[in-house]
Each structure stands twice: as structure tokens, then as C-alpha cells.
Amino acid sequence: MYCERVREGGIRYLLDLDRRVQDLISRVAAGEALPTYNGFSTLPRLQTDHAAAQLGLPDAISIPRDLRAAIGQVATGTAGICLLNLQAAWLGVSERRIDRPLSxxxxxxxxxxxxxxxxxxxxxxxxxxxxxxxxxxxxxxxxxxxxxxxxxGEGVPSDGRTMSIPPFQACFLVDRALRWVLSYADDIRSILGVVEDLHRRIPDLAGGDRSSSIRKRRREAGGMAFPELTIGPHAPGAPWPLDFAVHRRSPSTGRMLTVARAAFVLLPTACLIVIAAFTARRSGEIDSLQLGCVEEDADGELWLSIWIEKALRDITRILVPASVQRAITVLEWLSADARERSGTRWLFQFDSVHQGGALTALHFRSALNEFAEYVGVPPLPDGTRWVFSPHQFRRFFSICYYWRWSFGSLTALSTFLRQFDLEVTRRYVTEVSRGELVRLKEDALADHAVRVAAAQELSGLDGRRRAHHDVSREHRTMVARDVVAGRTALGGFGGEQITKRLDDLIIEFERRLEIRPASSPQGLLNELLSGFVAHTLTHLEPNPLGHSLCKCARSRADLAAARCLDEFQATHPDTPRPAQPDHAHASDTVCGGCAHNVLPPETEPYWIEAIAKTDGVAASTPAAHLRTVATKRATALRAIHKRGFQDVKRVARPITLEEPNADDA
Structure with a gap:
């Protein structure tokens, strides 16, 4: 019976949420107050998680979409509560997304x-x-x-539901957030000091008309000059123009942005984006950051002390770039007054220009989308706006690291994410599972009520899958371009094959250029490289251990030549040969003798270290059979290293052209 109720409607049927929501609406209509907190406008804001707790739920996300809309209607109507950027989630405004089956x-x-x-x-x-x-x-x-x-129940397999941000929108948002944190924060701090002084000299009269004080402040602010400011009308995404006269944190959409809202809502949101994008931490973990959480060690490396919610449930330290340190520094001065008043060390708490009121926190999801709207993140190709959430940056980090960086290692990524499960991490770097596409295709053929929404979601999902595959294609193009230009050489049996094919490509390039001398050399090279990565170099995936790249495609011929699959079948003789490389059997010596093995220069430190460690084992172990095994392994490693790095060959006649610009690439 219990499983049947879970299958039919999950928590909705288990707790009879329809009845509970109706009871809540009736109580509000009778005069009971919904939970609110100090807002950024003249109206109180709905404390969504507390409202969920009244229904017996852990958080607001657990409330079904139609029930959220019902609560949102009574909140804005009967209770007079401001929802601001929560309209899409609580008023049913957005029809772009449909409720999904339980995973x-x-x-x-x-x-x-x-x-x-x-x-x-x-x-x-x-x-x-x-x-x-x-x-x-x-x-x-x-x-x-x-x-x-x-x-x-036609649910979703356990692949998770975190949607991947489209690359262009993600990069645009991160770029604007970095500008705020690195370039605009000091200006905002300077202006904030001036505005605080202005409000001390011309305060709002108690019980009087605020408009006269605002007019006085606006007149005086009009005569101020800030000659050294970076922000201004020509600074991309900058907080400009600013209203110096109003101290309340009015919404940034629909009216002029106030200094207080720029300082205590949008600037912390920019810090949130930078931290999320470059640390891949969950929203609850970012919210736990405290004063002094970044330390620099003796080697100049920056370490962030942060709480890990799931796997560890403890505080750990992770390496971070300087941009994250800068974001933490900005949060420390933004939260200084609030920390002094509250007596706590949390960074995401803020006091406004007009001190004395309640301290406020940052609602991550709504603030994130408000920031995106303010800085003008471009819409998707279908004209809709992408709905951002902090957790999406965790997957964005994973995909960029694994597919776009030369040193990508699944093991290192899993450790950095603190997941300690390579399969979970592998799902993070896989954009869309086949099962999810199949489910959406079935939805698209379902009853007319959901057909349009499902078809739109399917189209967007497939588009984002292609977009992230483009990231992999760009990486392969970059590798091929460096080889053709003679800037790098690829070792390994697979690298030698790629080099030979690119030698042929160079000959074809010279032949075509001779036939068509008026052609653009860069354009012709781009055309040839595009065809090469589309039809020849279709795969170039990092090995999780970091020792090499694998160019094995999913064709029958490539799979037949894969040594890792030979190893798999040797240990699983009764199991069909897998349809893709098996990383569990892809050790360094196995891959080193494989036809698909590619050894770029970036992987040489792995082999040098592996040889040194194996030599150490051979020299120190007292057991004769272990010494024999270690010696044999060291010999194999040296042979692979010699062929892959010392005897590696570059292309015969490299092409030296100017770097392509953005229009040619």
C-alpha cells in the first residue's frame, strides 16, 4: 500500500498535501499569518521553507507546482506578501517546465x-x-x-535532475559576476560610504513625509563627483545608474537601482556565482562560509575551509583560485556590520544602509535570477529565459574541467567534488542520459495537455546536449590545431595515427591553397580541421587516472581494437563485450599498448612519477616475486615513456598562421 502511494504521487499522496494546502489557505483567509521575513521592499516576503514546514515538508522545492501556485495566490492576494522573483515558482507564471516523475x-x-x-x-x-x-x-x-x-511509474533513473546551464548563458553570467567582484566592488564600497554619510546628515523624519528627505538627498547627490569610478554607463553589466537618495533595497527591476540593493543583494550574488562556479560547492555549503575561511599556505596556494553536506558532513579544505579569495574578501566587508550585531561569523548576512532593522540573508535562487536579469544574460534560442540555480554551477564546473582542460581526471574531479564515487561523477560530466530523452519523447506523444510543454523541453534539452558536445569538439579542434602548427606533438600509438592523418591534411591544405591562391589560408585551415574532428577525431576523452587520452570511437572496429575491452573479456569471459571503453580495466600499461592511446605533453609528469615509484618499490621490497613484478612494470613504463615522449614525432611541415579571431574560429 505504501509503495503504491509513493508510485502514484510520492510525497503528495503520502501526506495528503492537497488537503493540507487547503487547510493552510483556509487558516490564512481566517486571519492566520504566513511566515515572512524582512524584505527588500515595503512588503514582507514569504519565508518559503517555513511555509513548507507548516505542511510537514523539508523545503519549498518539495511542494508540487500547482500547490505552490495556490499558496502563492493567497500570499499575494489575501496576505499581501511580496513574492518578487518567485512568481515563476509560486504563481505558475512560467509554463516552460513541466513537473517530472519521481527519480x-x-x-x-x-x-x-x-x-x-x-x-x-x-x-x-x-x-x-x-x-x-x-x-x-x-x-x-x-x-x-x-x-x-x-x-x-515511468520515473527517472537515478541519474539526478540537475540541469546543465547552456554554455553561452553560463559564461556570460560568470563573466559579469567576475566584473562585479574584481572591478566594481571597490567602487560600490566607496559609493556606499558616501551614501551612508548622506543618510546620516539628511535622515528620514520620524513619522513624517519621506519624500522631502529623499528630494534633499537627491539634490545633494546630484552635485557629487566620482572621477575615479570604473562603473558607469559604458561598463558591461555595471550597477549604473544608481539612486543615492533611497536607502531601502528596492527591487533592481522596473526602477532605478539603489546603492543599498547593489551592495547588499546584487554584489553578494556576484560573489555567490564566483564561488559556485570555481569551487563546485552546493548552495548549503556556500551558505556555511564564515569569516577567515580562506588561508594561504607557505607555497602561496589558497585553501577554502568549507562544510561538506553529503559525503563527509564535516569541514574540509579545498584549493581555490584568487577570484574566490577576492569574493570572500568582498563578503567579509559586506557582512561586517551584520556580524557585529549578530555576534556570529557567517558571511551571508547583511545590514542595510539604514541600520537598526532586522538583519537579512540572501535568497540564493531568486537573487541569482535577479542578477542574471539585471546584467542582461541573453535569452535561449527559443526566446525564453534560463532559470538559474546555484547547484547548476557544480555540474558546469565538472563538465568544463573534464572536457575542456588538458589535465582532466575523473578521479581528481570526484575527489574535489567530495563525491568519492566515480559513477556519480561520471553522470555529472554526461549532459543528458538516453533514458531522459526517451522519457521526454514519450511525454511529447502524451495527452494534449502536456504535449506542447514536453516538446519544448525536449527541444531545449537536446539543444543543450549538443551545446555541451560542442565543448568537446572545440577541445579536439584546439589539439589538432596545435599539432598542425607544430606547437605540440602527440605520442602513443593513437597520437602517431593522428599525426599521420594531420600530415595528410597539411598536404591537402597546400594543394587546395595552390589551386585557389585567393582563398583565405585561415579559413581553409578551419574548414579542413572542422571536417577532421567531425569525421576522423570524433573522440578524445581523458582517462580518469590522468595518464593519457583515448581516441576510441564507438565503431565496431575501434571497440575490437580496444585493449581495455580485451582485459575486460579476459576477466569476464561470459559477459558480452561492452559498447564503450572500460575505464576500470584501462590502466597505464594497458592503455600504453593500445591503438587508441594518445599521449599529449601534459601527461608526461604522470609517467615520470609512475616510473620513479615503481623503481622505488623494486629497490625496497624484500619479496623476490614483488621485485620481479615491479621491475617488469618499470620496464613497460619506460618503453611507453620513451616512445610517447622522447621519440615522439611532430608533423613534417607545420603550418604557421596567425591565430584565428572570434569570427574565423
Whole structure:
């Protein structure tokens, strides 16, 4: 019965949420107040998670979309609460997204109490109703049951639901956030000091008309000069123009931006974006940052002390770039007054220009989308606006690191994310699972009520999948261009094949240029390289251990030549040969002898270190058989290193052209 209710509607049916929401609406209509907090406008703002708690839910995201809309209507109507940028989520304004079936991961949480209550039964008195029923066993585990319920209910496999930000929108937003943190923050701080002094000299009269004070401040502010400011009408995404006269943090959309809102809403949001984009941390982890959380070690490396929510549930230290240190520094001075008043060290708490009121926090999701709207993030190709959330930057970091950086390592990424599960990390760097596309295609053929929404989502999802595949294509193009120009050489059997093919490409380039002397050399080279990565170099994936790249495509011929699959079949003789490379069997010596192995110069430190470690083992171990194994491995490593780096060959006749500009690339 319990599983049936989970399958039919998840938490909605388990808690009878429709009845609970109607009861809440009735109580509000009768005069009961909804939970609010000090807002950025004259109206109170809805404390969404507290409203969810009144329904027995852990957070506002757990409330179904139509029930959120019902609560939003009564909040803005009967209760007079300001929702600002929550309209899409709480008033049902946006029809771009549709509610999705429960994933196996979500269902697992609904089943977990049955397992926990049975395991803890010895500690629960019988008078309190000790659990004696064993819901799961070795044949029917909790995970198995969750996956079965998801499958029966046409749910989503346990691949997660974090949507990937389209690359152009993500890069645009990160660029504007970096400008705010690195270039505009000092100007905002200077202006904030002037405005605070202005409000001290011309305060609002108690019980009087605020408009006269505002007019006086506006007249005086009009005569001020800031000759050294970076911000201004020509600075991209800058907070300009600014209203110096109003101290309240009015919304940044629809009217002139106030200094207080720029300082205490948009600037902290820019810091949030920089931290999220360059640390890949969850929103709850970022919210836990405290004063002095960044330290510099003796080598000049920057370390961020941060709480890890899931795997560790403890504070750990991670390496961060200087931009994150700068964002933390900005947050430290922004939160200084609030920390002094509250007596705490949290960075995401703020006091306004007009001190004495309640301290305010930053609502990450709504602030993120307000910042995106203010700086003018371009719309998607279909004209809609992308809805940002902090967690999307965690996946954005993962995809960029793994697919766009020469040293990409799945193991290193998993450790940095503090996931400690390579399969979970692998799903992070996979844009869209086949199952998700299949589900959306089924939705697109469903009843007419959801057909349009499902078709639109399918189109957008497929477009984002292609966009992230473009990132991989750009990386392959960059590698091929460096080889053709003679800037780098690729070792390994696969690297030698690529070099030979590019030698042929150079000959073809010279032949065509001779036939068409008026042609643009750069344009012709771009054309040839585009065809090369589209039809020849279709794959170039980093090995998770970081020792090499793999050019194995998914063709039958390539898979037949993959040595990692030979190793797989040697240990699993009764299992069909996989349809893709198997990283579990892709060790350095196995890959080093594979036809698909590519050794760029960036991977040489791995081999040097591996040889040194193996030599150390051979010299120090007292066991003869271990010494023999280590010596044999060291010999194999040296042979791969010699062929891949010392004896590597570059292209015969490199092409030296000017670097392509943005229009030619």
C-alpha cells in the first residue's frame, strides 16, 4: 500500500498535501499569518521553507507546482506578501517546465524510514511501536525497490535532475559576476560610504513625509563627483545608474537601482556565482562560509575551509583560485556590520544602509535570477529565459574541467567534488542520459495537455546536449590545431595515427591553397580541421587516472581494437563485450599498448612519477616475486615513456598562421 502511494504521487499522496494546502489557505483567509521575513521592499516576503514546514515538508522545492501556485495566490492576494522573483515558482507564471516523475533517488528517501526503523528496533521501546517488519532483504534491497517503483511509474533513473546551464548563458553570467567582484566592488564600497554619510546628515523624519528627505538627498547627490569610478554607463553589466537618495533595497527591476540593493543583494550574488562556479560547492555549503575561511599556505596556494553536506558532513579544505579569495574578501566587508550585531561569523548576512532593522540573508535562487536579469544574460534560442540555480554551477564546473582542460581526471574531479564515487561523477560530466530523452519523447506523444510543454523541453534539452558536445569538439579542434602548427606533438600509438592523418591534411591544405591562391589560408585551415574532428577525431576523452587520452570511437572496429575491452573479456569471459571503453580495466600499461592511446605533453609528469615509484618499490621490497613484478612494470613504463615522449614525432611541415579571431574560429 505504501509503495503504491509513493508510485502514484510520492510525497503528495503520502501526506495528503492537497488537503493540507487547503487547510493552510483556509487558516490564512481566517486571519492566520504566513511566515515572512524582512524584505527588500515595503512588503514582507514569504519565508518559503517555513511555509513548507507548516505542511510537514523539508523545503519549498518539495511542494508540487500547482500547490505552490495556490499558496502563492493567497500570499499575494489575501496576505499581501511580496513574492518578487518567485512568481515563476509560486504563481505558475512560467509554463516552460513541466513537473517530472519521481527519480529513483527521490523514492529511496521515502523508503529509507522503513529500513532505518527496522535496523534501530532494538533501541526503540515496544510501547512506542517497535518496527518488527523487515521491508527489505538481500534479494529485494531498498535501492532495488526504489528503482522498480521508478520504472513502474515511468520515473527517472537515478541519474539526478540537475540541469546543465547552456554554455553561452553560463559564461556570460560568470563573466559579469567576475566584473562585479574584481572591478566594481571597490567602487560600490566607496559609493556606499558616501551614501551612508548622506543618510546620516539628511535622515528620514520620524513619522513624517519621506519624500522631502529623499528630494534633499537627491539634490545633494546630484552635485557629487566620482572621477575615479570604473562603473558607469559604458561598463558591461555595471550597477549604473544608481539612486543615492533611497536607502531601502528596492527591487533592481522596473526602477532605478539603489546603492543599498547593489551592495547588499546584487554584489553578494556576484560573489555567490564566483564561488559556485570555481569551487563546485552546493548552495548549503556556500551558505556555511564564515569569516577567515580562506588561508594561504607557505607555497602561496589558497585553501577554502568549507562544510561538506553529503559525503563527509564535516569541514574540509579545498584549493581555490584568487577570484574566490577576492569574493570572500568582498563578503567579509559586506557582512561586517551584520556580524557585529549578530555576534556570529557567517558571511551571508547583511545590514542595510539604514541600520537598526532586522538583519537579512540572501535568497540564493531568486537573487541569482535577479542578477542574471539585471546584467542582461541573453535569452535561449527559443526566446525564453534560463532559470538559474546555484547547484547548476557544480555540474558546469565538472563538465568544463573534464572536457575542456588538458589535465582532466575523473578521479581528481570526484575527489574535489567530495563525491568519492566515480559513477556519480561520471553522470555529472554526461549532459543528458538516453533514458531522459526517451522519457521526454514519450511525454511529447502524451495527452494534449502536456504535449506542447514536453516538446519544448525536449527541444531545449537536446539543444543543450549538443551545446555541451560542442565543448568537446572545440577541445579536439584546439589539439589538432596545435599539432598542425607544430606547437605540440602527440605520442602513443593513437597520437602517431593522428599525426599521420594531420600530415595528410597539411598536404591537402597546400594543394587546395595552390589551386585557389585567393582563398583565405585561415579559413581553409578551419574548414579542413572542422571536417577532421567531425569525421576522423570524433573522440578524445581523458582517462580518469590522468595518464593519457583515448581516441576510441564507438565503431565496431575501434571497440575490437580496444585493449581495455580485451582485459575486460579476459576477466569476464561470459559477459558480452561492452559498447564503450572500460575505464576500470584501462590502466597505464594497458592503455600504453593500445591503438587508441594518445599521449599529449601534459601527461608526461604522470609517467615520470609512475616510473620513479615503481623503481622505488623494486629497490625496497624484500619479496623476490614483488621485485620481479615491479621491475617488469618499470620496464613497460619506460618503453611507453620513451616512445610517447622522447621519440615522439611532430608533423613534417607545420603550418604557421596567425591565430584565428572570434569570427574565423
Amino acid at each position: 529513483a533517488d527521490a523514492i529511496r528517501y521515502y523508503l529509507l524510514p522503513w529500513s532505518s526503523m527496522y535496523r534501530l528496533r532494538e533501541y526503540i521501546p515496544k510501547t512506542l511501536g517497535r518496527m518488527e517488519y523487515q521491508a527489505f532483504d538481500h534479494r529485494s534491497t531498498l535501492v532495488h525497490v526504489a528503482r522498480q517503483i521508478a520504472a513502474d
